[in-house]
Amino acid sequence: MTSLPDDSLLDDAARLGEADPDGLLRAVARAGAQVRATAEAAAEAGIDRVAGSRPRALVLICRPGISPAVCDVLAALVGPACPVPLVVADRAPVWVGALDVVIAHTDDAGDTVLAESIDRACRRGATVVLTAPADGPVAAAAAGAAVHIAPRVPVPPGFSFAAAFTAGLLTLAALGLLRIDTDALADELDREAERCHVQHETFVNPAKSLALRVAEHVPLLWGLDPVATGVARHAAQVLSTHTDLPCDVAEYQQAASRTALHRAAVRGSAGRDIFADPDDFDGPAAISPRTVLLAVRSAPGDPVRRQAAEVLPTVEVLAPGQELGVPEPIGAAVLALRWELAALYLGLAAGTAGGTGRYAPATA
The missing domain is CATH 3.40.50.10490 (Glucose-6-phosphate isomerase like protein; domain 1)
Structure with a gap:
């Protein structure tokens, strides 16, 4: 079972600092x-x-x-x-x-x-x-x-x-x-670090809000183009380094061929059943997937992106480089940095990164 994050910690800069004695957030920034x-x-x-x-x-x-x-x-x-x-x-x-x-x-x-x-x-x-x-x-x-x-x-x-x-x-x-x-490239990464600064609250901090979106879920990190799929691989690496969330990484067309998992993503994108009993679950197996579509090169109208939008209409496409209007290499770097910060925020909130949690031996 994955470690549950303390959501309140994300908007408490002082407590985040205490949870991060090694200065990992400063290192990423x-x-x-x-x-x-x-x-x-x-x-x-x-x-x-x-x-x-x-x-x-x-x-x-x-x-x-x-x-x-x-x-x-x-x-x-x-x-x-x-x-x-x-x-x-x-x-x-x-x-x-x-x-x-x-x-x-x-x-x-x-x-x-x-x-x-x-x-x-x-x-x-x-x-x-x-x-x-x-x-x-x-x-x-x-x-x-x-x-x-x-x-x-x-x-x-x-x-x-x-x-x-x-x-x-x-x-x-x-x-x-x-x-x-x-x-x-350096200037845009500095701006991304500022946008995701520890002092900014979750609702205006892209990295913190991304961390909360994937918390307590199994992230399905699906790229809409080869560059974004490469960044998704980095996202899975940093999530696995700082959190205990399992991830799936694939280019979207490959993900679509994984029929059972893709069906679960479609069900998840349809929204939560408001009549469902929140206590009716079967433990860790009930942890739901959370699909995150990544884009660097793919633009609206691209066939793969259009196909994903038709099947997963409520899933957000994470494409900060396109929103900023920067070249592809810079867009890829910004997307990678956002995932690094999100993974670290989530790990600090869950106690799986920073402090003693990262190095403590497993206990029965």
């Missing part, structure tokens, strides 16, 4: 600072070495943590129109060589699998862009051979999405595969 610091570090590390090249293949290495979601979003932003083969793998392929570009991220300085992959790619002459801690086996493997972007804004492990995403965007931009304005 530093996403804009991570973007600026990563852009500076990338320039100093020599990201311009990537510029102008047309690689044989672009390899995204995803390791445990936030890396798989970052890879998904980057791959979706480039899309099927990418002029070079794009490979997503958990280690450097055996064929990697001098004509390839490799992008990798980890928060684990001792990730031996990644260290071996970086060493292989560098020895074979591949261009490697790595975001990882400054010390440890991974950094040693990259020393003198890779564009190693070490973090300059200290955040706990698992809070580095903005840094990893920025490094990937800068690499893709250097290759001419997309455009990114890191100043605009």
Whole structure:
């Protein structure tokens, strides 16, 4: 059974501060600072070495943590129109060589699998862009051979999405595969952090209101486009890090093929039965799903979005980037940050994040 949140805590800044002695909310709110610091570090590390090249293949290495979601979003932003083969793998392929570009991220300085992959790619002459801690086996493997972007804004492990995403965007931009304005990205993330500031009450705070919408439910995080589905994967990661809510993540058309779960979503979107007995339930199995549709690239009139609207007419589409009128990479980053803050607010309210709750052993 999932932990029940204390709703009143969300609108009590003092109690939230007590529940968050490690300053996790402050760490998440530093996403804009991570973007600026990563852009500076990338320039100093020599990201311009990537510029102008047309690689044989672009390899995204995803390791445990936030890396798989970052890879998904980057791959979706480039899309099927990418002029070079794009490979997503958990280690450097055996064929990697001098004509390839490799992008990798980890928060684990001792990730031996990644260290071996970086060493292989560098020895074979591949261009490697790595975001990882400054010390440890991974950094040693990259020393003198890779564009190693070490973090300059200290955040706990698992809070580095903005840094990893920025490094990937800068690499893709250097290759001419997309455009990114890191100043605009950082500024919009700062504005999102302000919109979701701990002092703002739930009814005007997008992250707190999102937290309450998924509380005590099983979130069905369904993307209306590939970029949004990548962000949904990140949302599931942070919800699983800070809360004990199980999640389902899928692109909407894939979700529609999961007939039983999709029927439950349709029933849930029809609204609550006002004649139902609130005490008539069968325990944890009665926890209802809560569908959240995410959009970054999909716009009103898009066939998938139209299909979802016809079947789930009361389900809100979460698309802050489109509401703000920002480019897709910035919209994806804003959506990711909102989920990070929502997951953390929900975890603090439920006692599954912050304080001793996050590290306490399970009790019978």
